[in-house]
Amino acid sequence: MNTNKRETLAAYSFLAPALILLGTFLVIPALMAIYYAFTDYYLLTPDQRQFVGLQNFIEIFKDPIFIQSLKNIVLFVAFVIPIQVGAALGLALLINKPRKGNIFFKVAYFSPVVLSLVVISVLWLYLLNPSEGLINSLLANIGIEAQPFLSSPKQAMLTIVFVSAWQGAGYQMLIFLAGLQNIPSTVYEAGKIDGVNKWQNFFYITLPLLKPTSVLIMITTLISAFKLIIQPMVMTQGGPMNSTMTPVYYIYQSGFSDRMIGYSSAMTVIFGIIIGIVTLLQSRLTKEDDI
Amino acid sequence: MKKVMLLIILIMMAIVFTACGGENESSSASENEVSIWVHTSDETPEGEAMQSTIDRFNEENEGTYSAKIEFIPRSGAGGGYEDKINAALTTDTLPDVITLDGPNTAAYAEAGMIAPIGDYITNKDDLLPSIIQQGTYDDQLYAVGYSESGVGIFYNKQMLEDAGIDLSTLPTVDQPWDWNQFMELSETLVNTYDTAAIDMAFDDKSEWLMYAFSPFLWSQGGNLVSEDGSTAEGHFNDENSVKAFSFIQEMVKEGYTTITPVEKGFHTGEYPMKFGGSWTIAEMEDYPDVEYGVMPYPTSPDTNELVSPSGSWQYAMASSSEKQEAAGALIDFMTSTESLTEVTLANSVLPAAHSVVEEVQDKVSPQMNVLIQQNQKSAHARPVLPNYPQVSRVFQQAVSDAAYYEENSDVQELLDDKTGQMEKALK
Known part of the structure; x- marks a missing residue:
């Protein structure tokens, strides 16, 4: 009995650092955000905070910019997931075969992940400049006229999709690579004996065996894609005409520029629920035909 | 053992008390x-x-x-x-x-x-x-x-002279030019150099657009909101606003300015003119080859009243x-x-x-x-409003949207829309 108690105590004391950190920086702030969502908390008058019920939520659903930001992020996610994950898988397959200079390519593909997103965004701002940027100079050489990548409401979000996929793919590539190397070579050897061709090899052996990795990558990429903020903040400031405004950016703006902590917390709650639902749906869908 | 503990505790307490005493003393002195x-x-x-x-x-x-x-x-x-x-x-x-x-x-x-x-x-x-x-x-x-x-219009003396402009005819603070005269100058420069005449820093989609472009509205006699700051309706979408924003739109539409300026374009002789402030003077010290002058803001032709950012x-x-x-x-x-x-x-x-x-x-x-x-x-000065951040952002978006002249050719409609957003912020 006594030793049991002591062991429990020891276990909790080992858990404590993690629990305290999680509690301080995750659980308590999250609970506070939920509470603030029902108040009219204005940053400069914290003492005059009042309970306002569902008023923030009603206003949010009538806020055209928030609705627009939701549409924008859906567009972003719909494009960035297939492009980024596809590119990551492609790169991983290229690197997986042992050949000369593999390390160089591995480092090259991974290096954008190491760089700060702000640096990446500023870099692409220069590359995409309509009048003197490298991309448009290249396009001019093959006879395509200069494109207003970031200054056109139609192209801005797609440009950010491309930049984000380019930046993020290296990370997923590494995970795919680990997944690929975990596939036992005996399976491929068995395939060889059965005389499968290259395509069958990929579609019937590699892809199904990569499924656990893919599910993990899909879920993490999806969640991080929903949290898009730095690229539009640096590259377009949400413009042109709010075409690159994202929910997280709008939450940040309402809270810290406009000082509407209550309103901004309510958006956080709504957005948190949306991400929760999407993640749940996705893990259900991918689990159905699990091996 | 216990005695040692007691001693330690006593010493600790002594330190705490003296520290507190010291604190009191210093705070009474200050x-x-x-x-x-x-x-x-x-x-x-x-x-x-x-x-x-x-x-x-x-x-x-x-x-x-x-x-x-x-x-x-x-x-x-x-x-x-x-x-x-x-x-x-x-x-x-x-x-x-x-x-x-x-x-x-x-x-x-x-x-x-x-x-x-x-x-x-x-x-x-x-x-x-x-x-x-x-x-x-x-x-x-x-x-x-x-x-x-403040912001003035910086001009490259050599480029203006080469375009056939007599520098002694340029405007002064006592005799500023109106928008039409300014657009004429821009036209001449665009025709000579086949590039935008002025970099108005349209790409800086932040407070700058409010700071630098709101004087046009005030020069025209308009305002963002009513005198008491309670409403934007009938102010931000009135005739004066439409005129001021039409001027901004025309500057872009006619190619006098660009929404995607080249970095340091004025400093390197790409554009003959630029919106600049005291910080630009500091920057220009690194470009000693460019001889430049500064002229005042252009004014509304209806009032000819000089209004500048501050x-x-x-x-x-x-x-x-x-x-x-x-x-x-x-x-x-x-x-x-x-x-x-x-x-x-x-x-x-x-x-x-x-x-x-x-x-x-x-x-x-x-x-x-x-x-x-x-x-x-x-x-x-910019409007003194508690909800300034939101009001300013709507203004910034109005300027940046007006620059998309194809999508927003109807300035009145654009301003009606923005007035609605501003109204929401004022509540």
Whole structure:
């Protein structure tokens, strides 16, 4: 009995650092955000905070910019997931075969992940400049006229999709690579004996065996894609005409520029629920035909 | 063993008590010591000038008041510093005096964070009208700006001459050009150089668009919101606004300016003209080959009234301060002619008071003097509204949307839409 108690105590004391950190920086702030969502908390008058019920939520659903930001992020996610994950898988397959200079390519593909997103965004701002940027100079050489990548409401979000996929793919590539190397070579050897061709090899052996990795990558990429903020903040400031405004950016703006902590917390709650639902749906869908 | 423990505890208690005693003593000695937070670093010329002003204050008021300055450098658009102010507000640990950006006056005053200081400021008549305008909310003076800023049109003398323009005919602060004359000049330059005539920094989609473009609206006689700040309807979408925004739209549509300017295009001779301020003069020191002049803002042809951008950081007193008299004395000291001259020259910015203009005008370049004169004559503070951030953002979006002339060819419709958004922010 006594030793049991002591062991429990020891276990909790080992858990404590993690629990305290999680509690301080995750659980308590999250609970506070939920509470603030029902108040009219204005940053400069914290003492005059009042309970306002569902008023923030009603206003949010009538806020055209928030609705627009939701549409924008859906567009972003719909494009960035297939492009980024596809590119990551492609790169991983290229690197997986042992050949000369593999390390160089591995480092090259991974290096954008190491760089700060702000640096990446500023870099692409220069590359995409309509009048003197490298991309448009290249396009001019093959006879395509200069494109207003970031200054056109139609192209801005797609440009950010491309930049984000380019930046993020290296990370997923590494995970795919680990997944690929975990596939036992005996399976491929068995395939060889059965005389499968290259395509069958990929579609019937590699892809199904990569499924656990893919599910993990899909879920993490999806969640991080929903949290898009730095690229539009640096590259377009949400413009042109709010075409690159994202929910997280709008939450940040309402809270810290406009000082509407209550309103901004309510958006956080709504957005948190949306991400929760999407993640749940996705893990259900991918689990159905699990091996 | 127990005795040792007891001894240790006794020693600890002794230390705590003496420490507390010391604390009491020092706080009674500094009953009239005021603390001030500023948003710059003590390594900038601005911070050094502030430190030296504080040193002088302590010297001259020895025995009565003293002040202690803390430097909290801001990041980018005000980040770090304002976060600290907001945190101190929540924990009720604000210092006696703070610095704040011009557009924050109304929000801080409305929230009861800062106290009126009109009674403490002795040189109100000397301060520029734009400084008083920026620091006044509800008919009371809450903050005093210690410098000014402004925007003029920088032009490349060589490029204008090569395009056949006689530089002696260019406008002056006393005789500015109207929009039509300015567009004629732009037309000539576009035809000569086959590139945008002026870089208006359209790509800077932030406070800049409000700061630099709102004077066009005021020159036209319009305004963003009603006099009492309660509504935008009938103001931001009236005839005057439509005219001002049509001018902005035409500048882009005719190719006189560009929404995607080349970085440092003016400095490298790509564009003949640029919107610039005192900071541009500092930048141009690295480009000694470019000979440039500065001309005033163009005016509305209907009124011909010169209105130019303005705004700066200011000093204000926290309402929570228990040493209001000392804090008031400090702000008055920091905005005296001598202190203002010190910070103005150190930081190469525009003066905030008439007497300071006289002090510095012989010590700065002719280009700087154009900005100083224009500022003294025509500076217009940005609207003093508690919900300024939202109002400003709607204005910025209106400017940036107007530049998309194909999508927003109907300026009235655009402004009606934006007025609705502004109305929502004012509630």
